[in-house]
Amino acid sequence: MFKGVASRALGVFALFTVVCGLGYTLVVTGIAQVAFPYQANGSxxxxxxxxxxxxxxxxxxxxxxxxxxxxxxxxxxxxxxxxxxxxxxxxxxxxxxxxxxxxxxxxxxxxxxxxxxxxxxxxxxxxxxxxxxxxxxxxxxxxxxxxxxxxx
Structure with missing residues (x-):
């Protein structure tokens, strides 16, 4: 039972790491570069x-x-x-x-x-x-x- 819970938890952890850590960062950075390039690059x-x-x-x-x-x-x-x-x-x-x-x-x-x-x-x-x-x-x-x- 522990192996099943641990493997699902690890899978969710990996998914959220990719979605929140990489995906969100790239989307927000891309929007900022398009909409506010001067401010996004440090003014x-x-x-x-x-x-x-x-x-x-x-x-x-x-x-x-x-x-x-x-x-x-x-x-x-x-x-x-x-x-x-x-x-x-x-x-x-x-x-x-x-x-x-x-x-x-x-x-x-x-x-x-x-x-x-x-x-x-x-x-x-x-x-x-x-x-x-x-x-x-x-x-x-x-x-x-x-x-x-x-x-x-």
Whole structure:
């Protein structure tokens, strides 16, 4: 009896692996490539035919001429062919860790030093922390208003 149940279970497992793992993926990818090719390929920004970034990943600015976005966890490394590659990921630091606390304290000092005329008591959290993915550049209206004295 066990052999019959096990073989049917294995058959169903194989069927669903093919249907859900391969079939669904190919169908959704195909529809996305036809209907939304720009978005499906990462919303890449090209300058003179060369990819320089993505509209979906923010750039880190820390000069006086730009509004600062969220902290980005992007590492840029040089590949074997000499091309630069960017990898993004969450930091995976626990909010209870000492390393995380030191990192946040350093960011708070940096943003306060850059915005000495800001009249808010607390630095908006999204200016000193990453998003869950480590890549989202969006900031809150409070974070934008915090930077207005520096940009005015």
């Amino acid at each position: 890449l920004i090209k300058v003179d035919g060369k990819v320089v970034g993505s509209e979906l990943i923010g750039q880190n600015f820390d000069d006086e001429a730009h509004m600062w976005g969220r902290i980005q966890n992007v590492s840029i490394v040089e590949g074997e062919d000499g091309e630069l590659m960017a990898y993004g990921a969450p930091s995976n630091l626990s909010p209870s860790s000492e390393e995380y606390r030191q990192l946040i304290d350093a960011r708070v000092k940096k943003i306060r030093a850059a915005n000495p005329d800001a009249d808010m008591d607390a630095v908006p959290v999204d200016l000193v922390t990453c998003s869950g993915s480590g890549l989202d550049p969006e900031i809150s209206p409070d974070a934008a208003e915090y930077q207005v004295p520096r940009l005015a």
